[in-house]
Amino acid sequence: MDFKSLKISELVTAPITVGPNTTLLKTREILLKNKVKRVVIIEKKKPIGVITEKDIAKKIYELGTAPIKSVKAKNFIPKRLFTLTRDSSVQECAKMMKKHRISLVIIVNQDKTLEGIVTETDLARIFLTKKLESIKVSKLMQTKLITAEPSDPVLLVENLLLKYGISRVIIKRNQKPVGIITFRDFVPAKIPQWIADSADPREVQEYKFKKGLEESHGNQMSYLFPFNATDIMSTNPITIESEGEIKKAVTLMMKHNISGLPVVKNSKLVGILTKSDIVKELAE
Structure with missing residues (x-):
């Protein structure tokens, strides 16, 4: 089967979300409790950022002597958020991840509200659910x-x-x-x-x-x-x-x-x- 014809609508999952004023400590607890590697920051139902385990580790080092409890999710809002719509192709999603070295693409509706996410895990799972060429x-x-x-x-x-x-x-x-x-x-x-x-x-x-x-x-x-x-x-x-x-x-x-x-x-x-x-x- 040619995976290039697949739409990411088959792969979209619901993310764990936090608000912009959620503290870093609370976000860390949410990651651990839900056994996930990232959360999406939303405001008025629209995605505005993502926080990953790597972000937390890096931020702790950047804090110096500042208290960790002073950091909030809004401190992680990026200059650019990578999004697609559910009718985008698997290949388009993979190319975006490869080009920008990201592990997640946010899926939005026509009004830019959050619909879900597609992760590297979701794309990798294609090798289990679809008949693709055998690769060593x-x-x-x-x-x-x-x-x-x-x-x-x-x-x-x-x-x-x-x-x-x-x-x-x-x-x-x-x-x-x-x-x-x-x-x-x-x-x-x-x-x-x-x-x-x-x-x-x-x-x-x-x-x-x-x-x-x-x-x-x-x-x-x-x-x-x-x-x-x-x-x-x-x-x-x-x-x-x-x-x-x-x-x-x-x-x-x-x-x-x-x-x-x-x-x-x-x-x-x-x-x-x-x-x-x-x-x-x-x-x-």
């Missing part, structure tokens, strides 16, 4: 990897996520993937006070000087200073063989509610496959 993982995977070791400091891993604009860092030992860290790992439901009190500001300053971390890292998240990657990583990551089928990869992503898979060959890490890589294929 090796064709779509990325081979340029950003990785860390289990003993690397958590702040260093966070710095990699922000510096390279990626959503996950694979933790490897002896060329084998042993864990994975995503932005969700930096958005805990509640920051334990004993952790917040454990970081000595002078130690953080010394750590930053030695490791070359950005100035913004010595603030709201400095409680992470004592911890290493092994303390927060998801262990025993789900992997896919490089010669496996994309359909199997999508099945694993859906089953385990993840957006990326370390790719292995003979148990050794050789790449990574993400939903973004799959969307790029649909955009061609």
Whole structure:
């Protein structure tokens, strides 16, 4: 079947929404409670922005010494919102995601009110619901990897996520993937006070000087200073063989509610496959 003829009307889902004056703390609670990675900001039934887990992690660093409770959803309103209507094509949606490096397109009605959203997950699911050409993982995977070791400091891993604009860092030992860290790992439901009190500001300053971390890292998240990657990583990551089928990869992503898979060959890490890589294929 030619997916290019498909309309996104088949894929539209209802998003979780917040108002412009919803606080960042409340938004974080909503993300965790509903087990979603993003919420849409609406005002008078019209979408005006999106907040993702990555946005929250980045904003916490930008705050410096400002209280996190002072930040509201309206602080995340972008200069441009990417929207389509339900009669747009799957390929058009995939091209928009690829061009602007986004994981969500907002679907609006003729009067610009919110109708729903289409995410990378929705597009990737096409490989399960439609009869498409068989594709090997090796064709779509990325081979340029950003990785860390289990003993690397958590702040260093966070710095990699922000510096390279990626959503996950694979933790490897002896060329084998042993864990994975995503932005969700930096958005805990509640920051334990004993952790917040454990970081000595002078130690953080010394750590930053030695490791070359950005100035913004010595603030709201400095409680992470004592911890290493092994303390927060998801262990025993789900992997896919490089010669496996994309359909199997999508099945694993859906089953385990993840957006990326370390790719292995003979148990050794050789790449990574993400939903973004799959969307790029649909955009061609």
